[in-house]
Amino acid sequence: xxxxxxxQLDVAEDAARSESGARRSGLFRDVRTPGLNxxxxxAQVAQAAAQTxxxxxxxxxRPQSDDSTIVTAAIAREVPRLMLVPEFPASAGSAVxxxxxxxxxxxxxxxxxxxxxxxxxxxATRARDGDHVPEEQLHARTEEFLTVARGxxxxxxxxFSGEHFEVQGGGFQAPxxxxxxxxxxxxxxxxxxxxxSARTADVHLFAAAPLPALRNLVETLDTLAARAGRAVAFGVxxxxxxxDDAEDARRDASRVGLPDTAIVxxxxxxxxRLADLAALGLRHFVLAAPSSLEEAYRxxxxxxxxxxxxxxxxAAAA
Amino acid sequence: xxxxxxWRLPSHGCHGSLRDTAYDRGDWSPASPRNVAPGLDRNGxxxxxxxxxxxxxxxxxxxxxxFIGGLIPSFPNTDDPWVISPLLARExxxxxxxxxxxxxxxxxxxxxRMSASLxxxxxxxxxxxxxxxxGGPSQLWWGDSFSHDDRYGRTTEFLDVFKGVWxxxxxxxxxxxxxxxxxxxSPLLARExxxxxxxxGSSDAxxxxxxxxxxxxxxxxEPFDQLTDKFARVKxxxxxxxxxxxxxxxxxxxxxxxxxxxxxxxxxxxxxxSPERRQQARGGPTDxxxxxxxxxxKPSEATRYDELxxxxxxxxxxxxxRGGPALGIVGSYEQCAARLDELIARGxxxxxLAGTPHLEEAYRxxxxxxxxxxxxxxxxxxxxE
Numbered sequence: 001x002x003x004x005x006x007x008q009l010d011v012a013e014d015a016a017r018s019e020s021g022a023r024r025s026g027l028f029r030d031v032r033t034p035g036l037n038x039x040x041x042x043a044q045v046a047q048a049a050a051q052t053x054x055x056x057x058x059x060x061x062r063p064q065s066d067d068s069t070i071v072t073a074a075i076a077r078e079v080p081r082l083m084l085v086p087e088f089p090a091s092a093g094s095a096v097x098x099x100x101x102x103x104x105x106x107x108x109x110x111x112x113x114x115x116x117x118x119x120x121x122x123x124a125t126r127a128r129d130g131d132h133v134p135e136e137q138l139h140a141r142t143e144e145f146l147t148v149a150r151g152x153x154x155x156x157x158x159x160f161s162g163e164h165f166e167v168q169g170g171g172f173q174a175p176x177x178x179x180x181x182x183x184x185x186x187x188x189x190x191x192x193x194x195x196x197s198a199r200t201a202d203v204h205l206f207a208a209a210p211l212p213a214l215r216n217l218v219e220t221l222d223t224l225a226a227r228a229g230r231a232v233a234f235g236v237x238x239x240x241x242x243x244d245d246a247e248d249a250r251r252d253a254s255r256v257g258l259p260d261t262a263i264v265x266x267x268x269x270x271x272x273r274l275a276d277l278a279a280l281g282l283r284h285f286v287l288a289a290p291s292s293l294e295e296a297y298r299x300x301x302x303x304x305x306x307x308x309x310x311x312x313x314x315a316a317a318a
Numbered sequence: 319x320x321x322x323x324x325w326r327l328p329s330h331g332c333h334g335s336l337r338d339t340a341y342d343r344g345d346w347s348p349a350s351p352r353n354v355a356p357g358l359d360r361n362g363x364x365x366x367x368x369x370x371x372x373x374x375x376x377x378x379x380x381x382x383x384x385f386i387g388g389l390i391p392s393f394p395n396t397d398d399p400w401v402i403s404p405l406l407a408r409e410x411x412x413x414x415x416x417x418x419x420x421x422x423x424x425x426x427x428x429x430x431r432m433s434a435s436l437x438x439x440x441x442x443x444x445x446x447x448x449x450x451x452x453g454g455p456s457q458l459w460w461g462d463s464f465s466h467d468d469r470y471g472r473t474t475e476f477l478d479v480f481k482g483v484w485x486x487x488x489x490x491x492x493x494x495x496x497x498x499x500x501x502x503x504s505p506l507l508a509r510e511x512x513x514x515x516x517x518x519g520s521s522d523a524x525x526x527x528x529x530x531x532x533x534x535x536x537x538x539x540e541p542f543d544q545l546t547d548k549f550a551r552v553k554x555x556x557x558x559x560x561x562x563x564x565x566x567x568x569x570x571x572x573x574x575x576x577x578x579x580x581x582x583x584x585x586x587x588x589x590x591x592s593p594e595r596r597q598q599a600r601g602g603p604t605d606x607x608x609x610x611x612x613x614x615x616k617p618s619e620a621t622r623y624d625e626l627x628x629x630x631x632x633x634x635x636x637x638x639x640r641g642g643p644a645l646g647i648v649g650s651y652e653q654c655a656a657r658l659d660e661l662i663a664r665g666x667x668x669x670x671l672a673g674t675p676h677l678e679e680a681y682r683x684x685x686x687x688x689x690x691x692x693x694x695x696x697x698x699x700x701x702x703e
Contacts, residue, residue, distance in 0.1 A: 015506075021509070034441060035411075035441060037438065037439075037441070038438060039407070039408060039438070039439045043408070063431065063504075064504035064506065064507075065504070065506060065507075066435040066438060066439075066507075067428075067431045067432045067434075067435040067436075069400075069432065070404045070432050070435040070436050070439060071404075071435065071439075072404075073401055073403075073404035073405045073407075074404040074405070074407050074408055074439045075408075076405060077370075077405060077408075077409070078408070088428075089428070091425055091428065092424065092425055092428045093423050093424035093425050093428060093429070094422070094423040094424070094460065094461050094462070095461065096423070096459075096460050096461040097398075097423035097424065097460070097461075100398050101398045101400055101401050104397040104398040104401040104402070105401045105405075107368060107369065107370075107397060108368045108369065108370040108397070108401070108402075108405055109368070110364075110368070124499075124500070127497075127498070127499035127500065127501075128427070128498065128499065128500055128501040128502075129425065129427045129428065129498075129501065130425055130426060130427040130428075130479060130491075130496055130497065130498040130501065131425065132497050148461065165461055166458075166461055166463055167458065167459070167460075167461040168455075168458035168459070168463075169455055169458055169459055170458075170459050170460075170461065171459075172394075172395075173394075173395050174346075175344075175345040175346055176395060176397075178345075
């Protein structure tokens with residue numbers, strides 16, 4: 001099975017970069033027009049990922065910054081090859097409407113969309129977001145959301161009456177129904193989250209964690225999915241920092257403050273650690289680092305070729 | 319005084335001509351050798367194009383001839399305007415994306431965040447055409463089972479919250495349909511302009527909601543006296559509430575160098591209609607007041623195209639030729655401009671125009687009709703008063 005690599009385009013990172021409100025002028029003659037803006041930077045990160053042979057982009061939901069679905073569409077036509085996986089909350093709106101937006105996007109981009117549903121936020125965040133579904137129903141709401149969205153894409157007429165969504169005589173017609181429904185990425189480590197993924201996810205993305213912990217999670221979800229008569233692919237959202245030299249890597253890691261679970265090391269070391277994860281059965285690698293543009297080039301040029309060589313060797317041996 | 323003229327992006331496919339009801343631009347009708355932008359080349363292979371490439375061409379044509387932007391309609395079988403707009407954001411320069419959407423389908427806080435993001439992507443080129451749904455089976459298709467008046471109540475609350483969170487942090491709201499506690503857009507997003515809001519709906523519930531939140535009240539073209547009354551009523555109601563409402567008309571044009579050529583086009587379109595197509599045009603059940611007002615014209619019962627000429631240069635059979643309202647303007651370039659002048663004189667502050675096919679007619683109307691505005695006798699007399 002092939003490995004899919006995604007670069008994380010985090011709209012909240014490098015927040016001042018290309019932000020017209022944060023411009024500094026000086027002695028240089030400044031000819032930047034207001035039309036030059038933050039989205040030019042997003043497009044640059046996307047192009048960096050495309051040019052260094054990532055398979056896709058993952059755009060985390062950042063409520064204080066640009067909406068991931070808008071950014072995804074705004075850059076889609078400038079990276080004609082990449083898979084695009086925006087993360088959004090299941091509280092975004094109607095499942096039918098979300099599905100309709102998804103198929104419209106698929107039609108215009110040759111099926112390059114993935115859907116990452118965000119983990120349920122805490123109570124205060126949900127109240128701020130106008131989401132008043134009770135805590136204990138959040139996973140059920142996500143499940144209904146996906147059932148309805150997939151239902152109107154796959155069936156016509158489609159009827160559904162649940163706690164959170166209701167449809168009568170629904171279902172898309174041609175040409176909207178001709179495209180594939182986006183692959184669904186879910187997340188979370190709780191029992192409930194794993195149960196939900198076993199029933200509904202195409203891909204489950206784990207948070208980066210030590211190898212033994214990830215092994216346990218993979219085994220648990222694999223068992224749950226098998227019990228549900230399904231197969232779920234596994235992935236990880238993995239912060240990385242790689243340098244030519246181990247000393248440089250440690251120094252730069254201490255400057256940006258990475259989480260404990262980040263993989264820090266030489267290009268070869270990072271590639272090996274990723275290959276160890278692949279050996280657990282992980283196939284979808286969302287790689288992330290502060291300074292999305294520079295690090296995309298570094299990882300894409302130096303780590304991915306080594307990582308691919310390692311996993312191809314394993315696959316060939318098997 | 320200047321008037322905003324919008325064009326339309328046909329998010330439902332486009333006809334190459336009024337004489338042909340097949341959507342031969344886009345992939346809504348079965349692929350035929352002459353189809354444009356279905357994504358297939360003549361050997362049945364993927365040609366790399368998608369329908370959005372055609373919409374891009376129309377948007378660029380419209381902005382280049384001076385249209386301020388374009389309406390992107392939303393129906394069950396259209397491409398979605400929330401997707402089309404950001405897809406085209408970075409390849410257009412001045413074009414404003416008028417997104418038609420039903421507020422009930424989005425969480426208002428999320429919608430505000432999406433909107434502010436789109437404003438940032440486009441340099442403030444987002445406009446909304448808020449629609450509240452026609453009721454009947456179509457609302458249930460969308461997963462919306464609210465009654466007509468509840469939908470307008472929900473629209474009002476949606477816009478309360480949408481604008482409320484845009485005011486910045488610390489916003490709370492406790493409504494029937496929406497509750498927010500200590501919400502609000504981040505300063506990064508909140509500093510964008512709130513998109514202009516265009517509102518449709520002819521019922522009293524709609525007018526109440528419009529009076530509170532709309533910048534423009536948008537109507538289909540109706541017979542001029544009827545429209546004048548409607549606009550007067552809307553403006554009066556808003557004024558009573560201490561607001562000010564601008565009014566806008568959405569209308570299709572058939573503009574040709576001579577009136578004869580324009581009517582010949584309409585006649586050819588009418589005479590090419592199949593009995594089945596005429597039957598379809600009778601329309602389905604709806605609780606929309608606007609739709610009922612238009613259906614009173616009964617275009618599907620006409621046997622000759624000229625039975626549907628309801629006033630000079632006004633033809634009531636457009637709904638037979640394509641989806642949408644019945645009444646449109648037909649005439650020479652000068653006559654079309656004069657009718658638009660008359661509408662301006664009667665209180666119209668902005669327009670959404672369209673013609674078939676959308677790409678070529680954007681150039682024609684933009685180059686031949688818009689420059690003639692404000693020159694007709696009636697307009698000059700009115701302006702002198």
